Amino acid sequence: QKEVEQDPGPLSVPEGAIVSLNCTYSNSAFQYFMWYRQYSRKGPELLMYTYSSGNKEDGRFTAQVDKSSKYISLFIRDSQPSDSATYLCANAEWGKLQFGAGTQVVVTP
Amino acid sequence: EAGVAQSPRYKIIEKRQSVAFWCNPISGHATLYWYQQILGQGPKLLIQFQNNGVVDDSQLPKDRFSAERLKGVDSTLKIQPAKLEDSAVYLCASSSSKNIQYFGAGTRLSVL
Incomplete structure (x- = not known):
């Protein structure tokens, strides 16, 4: 079983819609959770960072953790x-990241 | 603030050849990571340095991969000899605080 499971998509939505992305994880010891965004041929860029359970909002982005x-x-x-x-x-x-496989999102004009 | 710099951006080699990648982390970042990202997968940690010492290299295929971080700044990752399955993007990341890592653009390696 992978430590972090993520639906690979692709997920296609029309412009203006709400995008909903999910992951499940197996190790209950994890306390820190991140979302990275990766454009094609670029490195991952940190979007959101949360500690423990709860919600965090930053502009149009909301991260939720349900431990x-x-x-x-x-x-x-x-x-x-x-x-x-x-x-x-x-x-x-402890400074070690476990990534999901990533979900490709396509927003169509 | 300059980001993590990596070179080259692309490399094409034949199997059994050797290749080296270079990384310059964000200034002042003590922790440096090398990741391998195979197409369609998330990054997988290969090695973690704290200053110029290795913290974790448990996922590094040591029969063919090696890495060093001289003087606690720049780092190189080498593959010798390369195999077809080494085709991937090699990402370097650096960090000054636990769990927040900043990534470079990566080196895309194709092994033919």
């Missing part, structure tokens, strides 16, 4: 074509 069900989510409101990218969830402990 009881080992489930993390990212929501993108009012999606734009520039949001088209691969979104990677990651768990971190």
Whole structure:
């Protein structure tokens, strides 16, 4: 069983729609959770960083962590074509990141 | 603030040849990581340095991969000899605080 499971997509949505991305993880020791965005032929870029359970909002992006069900989510409101990218969830402990496989998101104008 | 610099951006070699990648981390970042990202997968950690010492190289195929970080700044990752399955993007990341890592653009390696 992989440490972090993520639906690879692709996920295609029309411009302005809400994008909903999810990951599950197996190691209950994880306390730190991240979402990275990776454009084609670029390195991953940190989007959101949360500690433990709860919600965190940053502009159009909301990250949710449910430690009881080992489930993390990212929501993108009012999606734009520039949001088209691969979104990677990651768990971190002691400086070590475990990544999901990434979900490709395509926002069509 | 300059980001993580990597070179070359692309490299094409034949199997059994050797190749080296270079990384310059963000200034002042003590921790440096090398990841391998195979197409359609998330990055997988190969090696982690703290200053110029190795913290974790448990996932590094040591029969063919080697890495060094001289003087605790720049780092090189070498593959010798390369295999077809080494075709991937090699990402370098650096960090000054636990769990927040900044990535370079990567080196895309194709082994023919």
